[in-house]
Amino acid sequence: MEKLNIDKVAKLAHVSRSVVSRVINNHPNVSEEARRRVMEVVEMHNYKPNTVARNLATQSTNQIGVLTSRIGDESLGNGYWTLLYLGIFEECIRRGYNVHLSFYSSSMKNELHELILNEHRLDGVICLNEEVTKFTADRFAEIDMPIVMVGHNPEFPEICSVDVDNYKGAYKAVKHLADLGHRRIGGIFGDQNVEETKHRISGYRKAQSDYGILVDDEVISVSSYSQKDGYQTMNKWIKEHPEITALFCASDTLAMGAMLALHENNIKIPEEFSVVGFDGLPISRYMIPPLTTIEQPTYGKGEKAAKILIDKINKYQTDIVQHNMEPELIVRKSCAPAHVKTTI
Amino acid sequence: MEKLNIDKVAKLAHVSRSVVSRVINNHPNVSEEARRRVMEVVEMHNYKPNTVARNLATQSTNQIGVLTSRIGDESLGNGYWTLLYLGIFEECIRRGYNVHLSFYSSSMKNELHELILNEHRLDGVICLNEEVTKFTADRFAEIDMPIVMVGHNPEFPEICSVDVDNYKGAYKAVKHLADLGHRRIGGIFGDQNVEETKHRISGYRKAQSDYGILVDDEVISVSSYSQKDGYQTMNKWIKEHPEITALFCASDTLAMGAMLALHENNIKIPEEFSVVGFDGLPISRYMIPPLTTIEQPTYGKGEKAAKILIDKINKYQTDIVQHNMEPELIVRKSCAPAHVKTTI
């Protein structure tokens, strides 16, 4: 089937090129008769307007970019990322936008810049990781491209963002543990360069002090969100801090690693040790034992970020919004009342 | 900073528009002096050619699409998909291509079609799932767009594809189990609409018959790759088929679900029951116990698919290639010699 362009359609429908344009864009001021003739040709030949040409003419692409740094295969593979992306993607599709996804590793900064930012190809950008933002914030401001971040960053108070209430999530987790009678609760946290870590640590501390628990900085670890770090930290603490009976992990993957360490040391979960995670990833339900965790609306975060971005692109939204979503405790099988040391 | 276009650059450099075009495209036939003047302006103003306009003029976008069906959050979140995508993405970046990612759910078929296929926006497409292909194969042929599939499909012998050797992978897994003395080996497989399932089942059967093991169709299950199906099937078999002492799962996620069922029934892995998975996902290393599995080069599959596609787009590659990659057994802790029933 021969490829049509707007002029050929116009000729076949015996109208001018502008009439065709109005019809396919649903503009008013076109007679029923003309519309019918155009539609007939369009359908018969399955004509679709050329997006590239349309983009050039309108100076907009209806395409947004998603930027995320490649921190390592482990963290990409944990499902959080995919869910977030899915939320973004589906909201975009509903609104008639396409999404262009880019991982970026630190060695790629320059290429990224060339490829993404100055190409006039994107109407806006969502940054999934604050790391990206630091590098690009100035650029975005310079070229005046709408942007929204997933995760707040006080360094950029002028940028819209979406996040969970990290403080509240951590608080809920630790409260759950305290309610079960635990008095020695370790805390393993992720990326220290990121605002959420501060808030999760605060929530973790506050819940403890609210319950009269002594916060021991010796059992707070900040490294990365990988299983590996959960595993290593827990292994260390089993030897050095046998007094802890429970653990709050700032991600489900961290919890997964910690639980393996516990298992290898023959410490039974939840009978002898309780752990709660953070994220509510699909896999957390199938850990051994199924993980009690703080579920965050990951898909929802992506959806909301896309919503705000598209509203900004279309100028429906002009003020700065930094949106916080609600985390929720999901009780499964990894926690039990604190082990009472029944002396013989 | 005011936005430049090619004409303004030309004016500032005191040359014509065509000279500028030649310079930025590294074409020959431009004097040293002219090149220098142009580059000076380009660098000073950080001029970047408008990609959309360039695409319109060249009738190519240097953008490829990745199509994958959204089967469910669980399967998307397992890490396989992300690794595959990462392989595609990084190869594309190296070659100067951008990638446009689309999930597609069955309700979106039409929109997909509108959005992706007829927009003249993509130079080629990678399909991550055969399901997509069935729907689109004709369309692609019709509009003559290069395509490569991840996963072979004999229905489309004319389409390039990349896959692991599924037969060999399953064979290796079952051989490992047989070598350990297991004689009753269950098999849980994924998507039955997909060619790989046939090959994995053949490998599973052949290894058993090679080792003189009776293949019992009662302990072959074909459903989906989700943890849930692994969990449910194993739960059923624990009651109905207590004779099996080992299990081959066609994905790590399936194995994860099965292991939870085993755990809940107080069956010790690997002492009383062995399981081997398939995929070698990052999370498999942290399962309890760490999973022995058939690792496939997931990242490599993506990379290879992108390589073939880009070669096709550029006509470096004109013949049909259906590439098979090598799976590898990774021995961890989920298998042990068959339990010898020591009678009292």
Next chain:
DNA sequence: TTGTAAGCGTTATCAC
């Protein structure tokens, strides 16, 4: 309601 014509920012052909 319709058609003409001027962009949108490039590339590519072809004289010079």
Next chain:
DNA sequence: GTGATAACGCTTACAA
């Protein structure tokens, strides 16, 4: 080596 000029396929004033 260089510079007009015609595509590329569409949108959008503006005039009719």
